[in-house]
Amino acid sequence: MQLDRLLAMPRLGLSPVVTADAPRIRGVYTTDLPDPGRYLDGGELVLTSTTWYHEPRDADVFVAALSGAGVAALVAGTAGVGVLPDALRDACARHRLTLLAVEDEVSFAALTETVLAALDGAERRAPSAGLHRGLVASMASGAGAEGLVDVFARATGVWCAVLSATGRPIAGGVPEVTGQQLARAHRDALAAGGFPAVRALSGGGELTLFPVQSPVAHRPPAGYLAASGDHRDWAPGVSDAAWEVCALLALDKTAVQERRRIEARFLREAVDLLAAGQETAAEARLRGLGLGDSALGALYLSTTGSPYGAELAATVLEDVADRVPGCSAAIPVDDGAYLLLVPEGTDGVAEAAERLAPLIGHGRAALGTGSPATGAAALRRSVDEARHAHRVAALGTGTVRTAGSDELSSHLLLIAAVPDDVRRLYRDRLIGVLERYDTEHGSELVATLSAFLDASGSWQRCAEQLHVHVNTLRYRLRRVEQLTGHSLATLRDRVDFCLALSIG
Structure with missing residues (x-):
């Protein structure tokens, strides 16, 4: 569980005192030992009433033990000591350990119960032995993607949405997660690369995206399974079940692709017949594909x-x-x-x-x-x-x-229609020389030329658009003419410049 999810629970009365990059919370440990390091495994949310504190050195020993063990954060109560020691704040900042204060009215028992419930709740439910049979039966019944994610959610408590290759929702859904958030998570996952990809949601929470393999070689995934939460927090077996859902979705894509392959063959014949002028035969092929009317x-x-x-x-x-x-x-x-x-x-x-x-x-x-x-x-x-x-x-x-x-x-x-090498040569002879001059002298000849042509050769309108004096504009364009050997006074040369500028 992420720390920000814990802070979002108002009934816990937690407030950050020192913030740092915190590992994921994987358990809760309550202690008032001066040096509890030997009892920690890492990832714990440590609760302490701070009764071990007597002098500033105590804070450094205590926090160093927690930091060395890799705990997620420290929650310090002050009911027994009155105020939070400054030395504890300083030690947490020095060791880059997140420190949270808790209100006196909140008991450690209630805090522990809430955190453990969040860790062991629905999203931690292990899949039953019958999940595999349920997934296969759903696919065999023709329920499609909707049936698969429904069976998966009922067995694991993890809500899922099936996305198309472009991130468009096509089945299922995750409560309180919009299509826009799904699309953003999909785009971010593509940019980051590597799957399964865990993406944070703007409103809090996380999604894990699993890829659905394309049935066609050398293509990106044919879709994605977007599941609520971080797969690293799931109970054993849930991630494996998610991969099985992806495999069954890929199997369904294979059947669709086989149909497309047959349709593509007939469409290829129709297009070739059109190119050959055999319109009657082409129309027959198109009607066979349901495309002729x-x-x-x-x-x-x-x-x-x-x-x-x-x-x-x-x-x-x-x-x-x-x-x-x-x-x-x-x-x-x-x-x-x-x-x-x-x-x-x-x-x-x-x-x-x-x-x-x-x-x-x-x-x-x-x-x-x-x-x-x-x-x-x-x-x-x-x-x-x-x-x-x-x-x-x-x-x-x-x-x-x-x-x-x-x-x-x-x-x-x-x-x-002109070959690429001819286009590049043509542009370089007219615009390339200006671009090199701009780079060497920090000038704006290309931008000035483009603005002048956009203004249909109007000196006054172009100067106003560029916020320069007309004399400055005339000086720049004379330099353009000198460098290119073309005159902006003739329509023919202006057309040459327009064509060259249109070549990206």
């Missing part, structure tokens, strides 16, 4: 910089497909992306990618969307739009970059 839009998503590579994109899209009825399976396509067909009005794809941002690291996710379409010919156009929009999105900035079909009339589409 409603408006669908195409999504292209790729991820880079993650140890999971493009498979992280597949994880995001499959999470969307689980949430939104009427989606296709996700299939790999060109540009290292995955394609998903979604019903008209589907949203939340970028948000799902943002939830996995800790796994992207310094990389990026690029999402391109096509217009909703009905019929094979229109769907082919939507797929083409999504592919080109994906290339435009990849030129953007930020962790999750998006572009839609409405951006395909932009010059960015032309830039996206």
Whole structure:
């Protein structure tokens, strides 16, 4: 049990006197021995009436014994001595031991009973021998994730929520823990790495997150089991039971993935037929998947910089497909992306990618969307739009970059079609020289050039936006022209600068 949970119990009348990093409380020990070190194992909440204190040296001997044994904290009563000795405060501060004062009206017996009840309460209940049979029977009955967490909670007293790969609650629940808190704990656990992960909740308490293994190699976990409390405080066998729940959830995911694999094969055939112009055959394949009669839009998503590579994109899209009825399976396509067909009005794809941002690291996710379409010919156009929009999105900035079909009339589409090495060379010749000059001289030529072009070449408006004098602006832009060999007086050169700045 964490110390802050103990302090949150108002009926105990505890108040901190000296605070330090405290180990977890694993027991209670009451003593008035001058040197109780030999009787301590570590992790105890030590209760003392302080009657052993006669001189300042006594405090140092007593506290040194507690600190050396690794106790969690010291609770000192003053009913027998009147006031808390200053020497005791000083010794606890010196040895970095948490010291708590207790009100005279609170008996040590009541304090001990309360702490032991918290340690040995529902969350410490050992699972019965029949838990394994109950979990397997629940899975066999088709009760799914809801049935598994219900059986687990009844047997152990530990409440659980099942989360999707992106941290979306899909079954069960933890009392007084909101979906937002679950999402935050999921994101923090991904950022920290390593499972099971214990995360503190903003309102007090803790969650332990266990991963559910993906049935597809090289992908992140397919989901998570978020259980109330710290698994290190659970009774023997409870953690093993939680891992068994995760294994059964993974088994259920395997069955779902097998269905998706079959659907993906037919969708691949339909997309290839669309590309070949065989619209009638493509429509037949789509109808076989239940996708031929409603408006669908195409999504292209790729991820880079993650140890999971493009498979992280597949994880995001499959999470969307689980949430939104009427989606296709996700299939790999060109540009290292995955394609998903979604019903008209589907949203939340970028948000799902943002939830996995800790796994992207310094990389990026690029999402391109096509217009909703009905019929094979229109769907082919939507797929083409999504592919080109994906290339435009990849030129953007930020962790999750998006572009839609409405951006395909932009010059960015032309830039996206240019090979990467040509884009880099083009940008370096115009902007790279300015960036290097800014770095060496602490100037702001790139920012000034961008602001000038955004102001459509208006000297006065640009100067006001940058909060500089017009003469200062003219000096900076003359320097830009000298360094690049381009003139801002001509439309052609201004277009060159605009294009170069749009290349991230």
